[in-house]
Structures are given as C-alpha cells and as structure tokens.
Amino acid sequence: MDEWEIFTEATLDAVHVEAEKKTVQFDLTCQWGVKTRNKIIVKGVDDFLINEMRLSNIVDRVILYLGSELNAPSRLFRLIRGRDAGVDELEFPLLKEKLSLMRNGKLVLLEIEPVYGAAVLILGENIQFSSIEEV
Numbered sequence: 413m414d415e416w417e418i419f420t421e422a423t424l425d426a427v428h429v430e431a432e433k434k435t436v437q438f439d440l441t442c443q444w445g446v447k448t449r450n451k452i453i454v455k456g457v458d459d460f461l462i463n464e465m466r467l468s469n470i471v472d473r474v475i476l477y478l479g480s481e482l483n484a485p486s487r488l489f490r491l492i493r494g495r496d497a498g499v500d501e502l503e504f505p506l507l508k509e510k511l512s513l514m515r516n517g518k519l520v521l522l523e524i525e526p527v528y529g530a531a532v533l534i535l536g537e538n539i540q541f542s543s544i545e546e547v
Contacts, residue, residue: 415541416474418442418450424469424530425449427462436460436534438524439544440471449544456537458510458519461491462530469529476539477521479514487523488514491533510535 419440426439438452452474454460477484488510489497513519520539524532 416476418444419452419471419474419524420444421527422450422471424471424524424526424532427465427530429460434536436536438532450541451544452522452539452541454522454534454536454539458535458537459491459533460535461494461533464526464529464531466529470527472525472527475523475525477514477523478517479511479519479521484514484521485511487533488521488535491521491535 419442421444422440422442424438424440428437428439430436434455434457436454436457438454440450440452442448442450477487485502485507486497489502489507492506492510510519514521514535519535519537522532522534522536522539524530
C-alpha cells in the first residue's frame with residue numbers, strides 16, 4: 413500500500429486557499445482502520461482546478477504525477493484548459509514547459525479522483541500530508 417492509498421474512500425471535508433501565500437490545504441477524514449483527520453498541503457501552487465464540490469465528497473483515489481507518467485500530459489492539459497484534450501492537442505509550449513518542470517522535480521501534479529463530489533487537479537512545488545487529529 414503506498415502512502416496515498418489511505419485516502420481511498422476518505423471524505424474531502426474542507427478546502428483552504430491562501431492565494432497570497434500560494435498555498436492550498438485539503439482536510440480529509442480517512443476511513444481505514446482508526447478514523448483519522450488528515451490534511452494535504454500544497455505549497456507554491458502554480459495552478460488549481462476543483463469541480464463538483466459538494467457538502468459530501470468521497471475520494472476514490474489520490475494520484476501524484478511527476479511528469480513521466482503516460483497520462484500526465486492529458487491530466488495537465490485538463491488543468492490548464494479545463495477540458496479533456498482532443499487529438500493532437502498535447503503539443504503546445506505552456507504544456508511542454510510545465511511537463512519539463514515536473515520532470516525536473518520543480519513541480520508536482522496532484523489529482524483527487526472522486527467517487528462522488530469534488531474532482532481536484534493542483535500543480536505545485538511541494539505536496540505533503542499529515543495528520544490533523546484522531547476523530
């Protein structure tokens with residue numbers, strides 16, 4: 413089990429955005445074993461997209477993209493353009509620049525795929541998670 417699998421079936425309870433600090437924090441309640449509250453903190457946010465946020469948001473999985481993954485360009489395209497890429501749309505300068513920064517370890521793309529509710533794509537310099545408290 414990789415460290416991000418603890419977020420499977422977690423609920424996304426809150427999103428805190430600090431635009432001036434370029435920081436976004438996601439508060440999640442994890443359901444595996446002992447019910448715990450955790451936070452994912454993204455610093456140095458370059459771009460951020462959240463769709464379908466509701467009162468109840470259930471996570472399917474959390475995925476980190478470092479730039480070399482097969483579907484990283486299409487996920488990054490969705491973040492930049494707000495839609496899925498069409499045929500031959502994955503070759504434009506901004507996308508290539510961001511992918512290069514990801515491959516060089518300067519940026520990381522985080523995706524939260526939902527079972528229900530919020531779908532999140534966020535590109536930042538540093539992504540970490542930690543416990544808030546036990547529930």
